[in-house]
Amino acid sequence: MFAVVQFPGSNDDRDMRFAMKSVLGAPCELVWHKALELPPDTRAVLLPGGFSYGDYLRCGAMARFSPIMAAVRRFAEAGGLVLGTCNGFQVLCEAGLLPGALLRNQQLHFVCDFVHVRIERSDTPFTSRARKGAVLRLPIKHGEGAYYVRPAELAKLEAAGQVVLRYCDAEGRRSTDANPNGSVGDVAGVCNARGNVFGLMPHPEHAVEAAIGGLDGLQLLGSLLDAVRSLSAGQRVLA
Amino acid sequence: MRHRTDPVVDHALAREHGLSDEEWQRVLSILGRTPTFPELGIFSVMWSEHCSYKSSKNCLRTLPTQGEHVLQGPGENAGAVAIGDGLAVIFKIESHNHPSYIEPRQGAATGVGGILRDIFTMGARPIASLDSLRFGPLDDPKQRYLLRGVVDGIGGYGNAVGVATVGGEAQFHPCYRGNILVNAFNLGVVEADRIFLANAGGIGNPVIYAGSKTGRDGIHGASLLASAEFDDTTQNKRPTVQVGDPFTEKCLIEACLEAMRTDAIIGIQDMGAAGLTCSSFEMASRAGTGIEMDLDRVPQRETQMTPYELLLSESQERMLLVTRVGAEDRVREIFERWELDVAVVGRVTGDGRMRVRWHGETVVDIPVDPVAESAPVYDRPRQEPAELRARQQLDLSKIEPEADPLGALEALLDTPNLGSKAWIWRQYDQLVQGNTIVGPGGDAALVRVKREDGTPTRKALALAVDCNPRWCWLDPHAGTVAAVAESARNVSCTGARPLALTNCLNFGNPEKPEIMWQLAEAIRGLGDAARALGTPVISGNVSLYNETAGRPIYPTPTIAMVGLLEPWDRFAVSHFLKEGLAIVLLGETTEELGGSEWLALRRGLEAGLPPRVDLEHELRLQQVLQQGVAQGLLLSAHDVSDGGLALSLAECTFAGPRGLRVGAAVTLPGGLRTEALLFGESTGRVVASTQDAKALLALALREGVPARVVGETGGDELRIARDSGEVLIAVAVARLHEIWSRALPRRLEES
Numbered sequence: 001m002f003a004v005v006q007f008p009g010s011n012d013d014r015d016m017r018f019a020m021k022s023v024l025g026a027p028c029e030l031v032w033h034k035a036l037e038l039p040p041d042t043r044a045v046l047l048p049g050g051f052s053y054g055d056y057l058r059c060g061a062m063a064r065f066s067p068i069m070a071a072v073r074r075f076a077e078a079g080g081l082v083l084g085t086c087n088g089f090q091v092l093c094e095a096g097l098l099p100g101a102l103l104r105n106q107q108l109h110f111v112c113d114f115v116h117v118r119i120e121r122s123d124t125p126f127t128s129r130a131r132k133g134a135v136l137r138l139p140i141k142h143g144e145g146a147y148y149v150r151p152a153e154l155a156k157l158e159a160a161g162q163v164v165l166r167y168c169d170a171e172g173r174r175s176t177d178a179n180p181n182g183s184v185g186d187v188a189g190v191c192n193a194r195g196n197v198f199g200l201m202p203h204p205e206h207a208v209e210a211a212i213g214g215l216d217g218l219q220l221l222g223s224l225l226d227a228v229r230s231l232s233a234g235q236r237v238l239a
Numbered sequence: 240m241r242h243r244t245d246p247v248v249d250h251a252l253a254r255e256h257g258l259s260d261e262e263w264q265r266v267l268s269i270l271g272r273t274p275t276f277p278e279l280g281i282f283s284v285m286w287s288e289h290c291s292y293k294s295s296k297n298c299l300r301t302l303p304t305q306g307e308h309v310l311q312g313p314g315e316n317a318g319a320v321a322i323g324d325g326l327a328v329i330f331k332i333e334s335h336n337h338p339s340y341i342e343p344r345q346g347a348a349t350g351v352g353g354i355l356r357d358i359f360t361m362g363a364r365p366i367a368s369l370d371s372l373r374f375g376p377l378d379d380p381k382q383r384y385l386l387r388g389v390v391d392g393i394g395g396y397g398n399a400v401g402v403a404t405v406g407g408e409a410q411f412h413p414c415y416r417g418n419i420l421v422n423a424f425n426l427g428v429v430e431a432d433r434i435f436l437a438n439a440g441g442i443g444n445p446v447i448y449a450g451s452k453t454g455r456d457g458i459h460g461a462s463l464l465a466s467a468e469f470d471d472t473t474q475n476k477r478p479t480v481q482v483g484d485p486f487t488e489k490c491l492i493e494a495c496l497e498a499m500r501t502d503a504i505i506g507i508q509d510m511g512a513a514g515l516t517c518s519s520f521e522m523a524s525r526a527g528t529g530i531e532m533d534l535d536r537v538p539q540r541e542t543q544m545t546p547y548e549l550l551l552s553e554s555q556e557r558m559l560l561v562t563r564v565g566a567e568d569r570v571r572e573i574f575e576r577w578e579l580d581v582a583v584v585g586r587v588t589g590d591g592r593m594r595v596r597w598h599g600e601t602v603v604d605i606p607v608d609p610v611a612e613s614a615p616v617y618d619r620p621r622q623e624p625a626e627l628r629a630r631q632q633l634d635l636s637k638i639e640p641e642a643d644p645l646g647a648l649e650a651l652l653d654t655p656n657l658g659s660k661a662w663i664w665r666q667y668d669q670l671v672q673g674n675t676i677v678g679p680g681g682d683a684a685l686v687r688v689k690r691e692d693g694t695p696t697r698k699a700l701a702l703a704v705d706c707n708p709r710w711c712w713l714d715p716h717a718g719t720v721a722a723v724a725e726s727a728r729n730v731s732c733t734g735a736r737p738l739a740l741t742n743c744l745n746f747g748n749p750e751k752p753e754i755m756w757q758l759a760e761a762i763r764g765l766g767d768a769a770r771a772l773g774t775p776v777i778s779g780n781v782s783l784y785n786e787t788a789g790r791p792i793y794p795t796p797t798i799a800m801v802g803l804l805e806p807w808d809r810f811a812v813s814h815f816l817k818e819g820l821a822i823v824l825l826g827e828t829t830e831e832l833g834g835s836e837w838l839a840l841r842r843g844l845e846a847g848l849p850p851r852v853d854l855e856h857e858l859r860l861q862q863v864l865q866q867g868v869a870q871g872l873l874l875s876a877h878d879v880s881d882g883g884l885a886l887s888l889a890e891c892t893f894a895g896p897r898g899l900r901v902g903a904a905v906t907l908p909g910g911l912r913t914e915a916l917l918f919g920e921s922t923g924r925v926v927a928s929t930q931d932a933k934a935l936l937a938l939a940l941r942e943g944v945p946a947r948v949v950g951e952t953g954g955d956e957l958r959i960a961r962d963s964g965e966v967l968i969a970v971a972v973a974r975l976h977e978i979w980s981r982a983l984p985r986r987l988e989e990s
Contacts, residue, residue: 008578009486011401015673018693034576049671051399054486110394110666141398141668206670211808212687213670 001041002028002228004048005072005088007063011050012085012205019205019221020046026225033066043228044081045072047088049141049203059102059144060090069095081125082197083224086142089189089199098192098199099157100149102142106182110143114213115180117188117202118168121161124191125227126198129219135172136216138202140180145201147183147190154185165189165200244545245276256283262615269609277546277595277602282610284459284513284551285520288783291614294749295781298762306775308738310431316357316509318777320739321431322698322803326688329363329434330426332371332704332743332799334782337469338480339421343388348396348483349457350423352555355402356509359492360558362435362499363427366672367686368397370407370423371704371743371797372663375416377655377986382411385419386663387987392483393423394666399485400492404667405675405684408704411655414712417787418469422743422780424704424799428688435499438506439522439530439561439587446519446530446585447567449574450491450557453515454540457481457553468748469787487556487579494577495558496691501573503566510557516550518559519585520593524611532585534597546595546602561587621759622752630713633833633847641914644885644959644967647841649978651882651918652889654840658982659893681813682729682878685804699807701735703800707881708793710834710849715757717849719764719796721922724857725880726800727772731861732876732925734810734868735802740769742779742798747791749783757794758783765796771854772861774800804868811868811927813877814894815901818953820874821932822891822903825860826924827945828884830915836882837918856923859942863935864925866942872935875928883918885959885968887926892957892972893979900972904958905950913967917959928952 002020006013013030020028028046031038038045052063063069069091076082076097084092092098105111114137119130130136149157157163165188169178179186181201189200204217246252253263256279266274266282274282284290292299304312310327311319317331335350351368358365370393375382386409397404402425439446459479498504506526508518515537523530534549544552562570567583574581588594593610595603624630641647651657664679676699677685683703688696705726711718727737742765747754758781769776785792804810815822832838833847867873879887884907894900907916929935932948939946957975959968 008490009399011399011489011668011671014693015671018673018689018695022693022695050401051486051489054399054484054489056486109391110398110668112398112668112670113665139670141670143398203670206673209673211676212673213675 001039002026002044002046003031003038003042004028004046005033005068006030007033007052007066009050009052009054010048012203013048013050016046016048016205019208019217023208024221024225031068033068035068036071038071038075043231044083044224045075047084047091049086049088052087052091060087060094063091064095073097076197079194079196081224081227083126084199085203085205086201089201090144092197092199097197098190099153100147100190102144103146103148104144105146111180112141113180114139115202116168116170116178117165118172120166121164124164124195124198126220126223127164128226129223133172135168135170136219137214138204138216139206139213140202142201145181147187149184157190160193162190162193163187164191164198245547248273248276248279253279257287258283262286265615270605275602277550278605280547280551281516281603284516285610286614290512290517292781293615293617294619294783295758296616297618298759302762302766302776303770304775304777306739309775309777310434312777313779315436316360318739318741319361319434320777325431327429327431327434328426328700328801329358329361329429330424330741330801331357331778332422332424332741332797333780334743334745335421335423336419336745336782336785339389340385340419342480343385344392345480345482347389347392347421349481349555350421351393351396352483352485352488353511354423354425355400355488356511358425358427359495360435360507360509361429362433363429364496364691365402365425365427366674367684367702368402368404368423368425369702369704369799370404372407372409373415373420373795374411375413376411379416382416383987389421390663390666396483396485398668400489401671403669403671403675404664405669405686406679406702409660409663412708412793414793417790418785418792420745420795422797424741426700426702426801433499435504435507437508437522438526439528440505440526442528442587442589444505444561444564444587445567445583446532446587447560447562447570447581448537448557448584449560449581450579451484451487451554452538452540452580453549453552454554455544455548455552458548458551468784481553481555483555490577490579491556491558494574494579498570498573501569503562503570504560505563506561508559510559512553514552514554520607520611522559522561523593523607529588529590529592529607530585531588531594534595536582536584538580538582546597619749619755620752621756623756624753630846631848635830635832638842640912641841644913644917645970647837647918648885648889648968650840651836651886652975652979653982655982655986657836657882657886659980660983662983662987676807676810677733677812682732685733685810687807697806699804701730701733701802701804703729704797705729706795706797708795709845711761711796712793713834713847713849715760715794716764717852719761720768720852721849722796722798723765723768723772724852724854724922725878726798727774727861728857728878730800730802731864732811732813732878733804734865735804736865737772737774737800737802739777740774740798740800742776742796744781745785745792745795745797746783747786754791761794761796768854772857809868809871811873811876814875815891815903815928815952816874818901820928820930820952821948822905822950822952823927823929823932823935823946824924824949825863825927825939825944825946827921828911828916828919828924829921830911831919831921832915835918835920837914850920850922852922859944860923860925862942863939863944866938867935872929872931872938873927874930877926879924879926880920883920885917888959889957889975891926893976900976901952902954902956902972903950903952904954906960906962907949908962917967
């Protein structure tokens with residue numbers, strides 16, 4: 001079962017469930033943020049986009065203290081698969097489950113648009129359906145999406161293969177124009193060292209129908225589904 | 240009954256509260272005594288122009304509001320239309336003009352918040368917003384500040400609350416310099432048998448307050464801010480602007496929709512204009528009941544608030560509910576889970592009176608009906624403006640011909656009115672809820688309908704908002720007819736069938752006979768067009784006193800049209816999709832330059848009569864568009880409006896900021912003067928592209944719509960020639976696209 005955490009202020013929770021359940025046909029339920037435990041049959045946790053707690057104080061800063069986050073942390077530390085999109089990515093960074101932080105967009109205002117991202121690694125549970133170097137067209141919609149880590153740390157992340165997605169143009173080339181928010185290293189998505197927690201600013205759940213956003217989001221969400229299906233019955237974590 | 244800090248109520252104080260002498264006398268006769276200070280406040284807001292529609296009511300009564308699909312017409316929070324299979328849509332447009340001028344970010348944000356509450360109050364989940372914005376020219380730094388603030392406010396609220404902003408319009412004209420317009424539209428989807436009304440039924444039922452705490456913000460927003468002209472003291476009215484909290488609104492949406500899925504709720508109303516007062520009076524009045532309320536139980540943001548303040552506060556994100564006896568705890572549990580304040584503040588009574596207690600004392604005791612329903616109605620004098628006839632004169636023989644058609648096209652594309660609005664809508668979440676088939680930038684937005692449980696349907700809604708204020712200034716009746724026709728045409732361009740409309744009538748001070756005449760003429764035009772096109776007026780809002788220092792805005796009756804496309808697997812976009820398609824022009828071009836953008840920009844003239852609208856032709860054209868899409872003939876369809884045919888053709892070659900651009904070669908017939916041919920704004924025209932021109936022309940012929948193949952898509956140029964061979968325009972699409980794309984950013988980012 002896929003568990004979509006519902007914080008007060010989550011907006012894309014139902015859309016994520018729609019993508020997993022109605023489009024991919026996977027069991028998927030919303031889990032209230034006050035829950036102390038994840039449902040026992042949870043195989044992956046999805047932290048959706050939105051404005052948890054209004055994004056007051058700082059994006060994701062309050063949601064990380066929600067009771068469910070302790071359970072998400074235990075799940076992640078045991079190797080469980082966790083995906084955070086947009087606000088979910090911000091929550092994972094605030095919770096220390098992913099490195100770095102998301103800052104105000106370089107142009108200072110919210111941006112909603114379709115962007116291109118390049119798959120930097122296809123050997124993760126989140127990208128296995130794509131090939132390395134493939135370009136996906138996905139929407140972004142955020143005001144605080146500029147990924148930041150110090151240069152030395154970025155080099156370490158790159159060396160460790162933790163940069164999974166980068167902004168690029170339609171041909172897969174990196175450029176300032178193709179970077180929509182001023183993220184360092186054109187980073188659009190990163191994973192933790194172990195590779196079981198992944199966060200990205202683009203919204204794969206809004207690119208799961210041909211006429212509504214295109215199908216490229218399925219490459220990411222479908223990969224996660226494959227990874228979950230490859231777990232043997234009763235197993236909740238990666239080996 | 241008098242609180243120690245309350246002033247003495249007398250005739251002079253009533254006048255300060257905006258009550259006329261006659262209205263004051265009416266208050267005295269209703270009560271048989273002098274009102275208390277809170278009571279005076281109640282009369283003042285309930286009888287304000289904003290809440291009572293006292294100047295427009297007589298005219299509005301003439302509008303067509305019924306139709307086979309209409310479930311709820313004007314009079315509730317919003318109108319409702321059935322869309323089949325047990326589903327309905329609820330929609331409305333509303334103004335937040337004065338607050339947005341005084342405090343653009345909060346003014347616009349609370350405009351969005353207010354219209355959302357009108358929708359979910361009725362049980363619908365809000366799924367799509369539009370915004371119709373008008374400012375003064377952008378060379379004025381104040382207008383740039385206002386535009387930035389308004390866009391930030393709309394985005395800041397709409398994005399956080401999780402409702403997609405899928406379209407809208409923005410125009411710039413000196414008449415809005417001192418009085419910008421911010422009209423916000425929202426649409427929600429509901430099961431047709433689960434629509435909730437603002438009804439305080441059932442004597443003894445509890446009255447429950449839910450949402451944000453009440454503070455001192457927005458007191459007299461409706462009466463003093465929205466119902467009076469602006470002058471140099473305007474900035475002092477800043478405290479009348481409310482402050483929005485989209486996070487609370489998001490929680491309130493979820494909590495209300497959850498509570499509505501139980502059987503607990505009898506009636507529900509949001510606290511908008513005039514807050515607790517208006518909501519409780521309207522609920523009691525509709526049910527023919529009374530309410531007794533204890534102000535001490537109202538959740539309060541600050542201490543020491545007086546009854547006057549508690550009753551008149553326009554603090555945002557608050558709802559008033561009437562539930563079944565015994566259901567209080569269940570409702571309380573839902574709102575508390577969403578971390579919202581909730582309190583039983585009173586009971587429904589059977590005596591038709593509003594009784595409000597505070598600290599054990601009765602501070603308000605007045606009959607409901609005379610306040611809510613017997614508000615004054617004025618038949619204000621009307622007079623055609625003396626200079627109207629002169630304004631309408633335009634002798635084309637004296638207008639110098641356009642010597643540089645390409646230069647004119649480029650100049651038009653570079654105006655903020657006709658340039659790309661992507662700078663604005665890129666700041667809005669256009670996608671949340673995952674239903675946006677066509678977002679901003681096209682003729683109409685197209686949004687797929689899902690059921691509340693997430694099941695997708697084959698239904699999609701087409702949404703468009705339109706008005707040409709210059710045309711309305713030249714002829715308010717014809718201009719309003721044209722706005723209705725254009726909005727219906729835009730909706731039809733997707734392939735959808737127009738169902739019904741909502742409107743926001745933005746006008747100046749109705750106490751001036753010329754303004755009242757404009758308003759009456761516009762409403763007459765609205766009724767005529769809505770009847771002819773079979774699109775009833777199911778909701779709306781009137782915003783008057785839009786003037787500063789005696790200078791009124793142009794009459795701006797904004798029309799938002801909603802259409803249904805089913806199944807939506809076939810739809811038309813507004814731009815050319817590929818090379819090698821035949822370009823078909825539907826409708827006829829005549830020599831009409833009155834009120835055109837070309838005339839204003841290139842000749843500095845706002846004059847003439849607006850183009851004629853043939854509503855019978857519009858209906859036939861709609862048939863061609865709907866059938867053309869259904870039969871798979873139409874791949875694109877784009878309405879010809881501001882800037883004329885040349886501008887429409889240019890837009891057809893632009894496929895969004897990052898899309899492919901497809902050029903076109905067009906040959907136009909006829910002996911019309913160049914500027915009429917290229918830039919004239921004759922109505923009832925659509926530029927379509929098709930793979931099967933023969934079938935499309937046959938369809939048009941059957942329906943009696945003039946149609947001809949005028950060219951073909953392809954190449955990277957836009958080329959427009961006369962059939963004599965004379966080339967009028969030949970230019971790289973990339974160049975036009977660059978000019979069009981930069982029209983707003985170059986003015987807003989490089990300053």
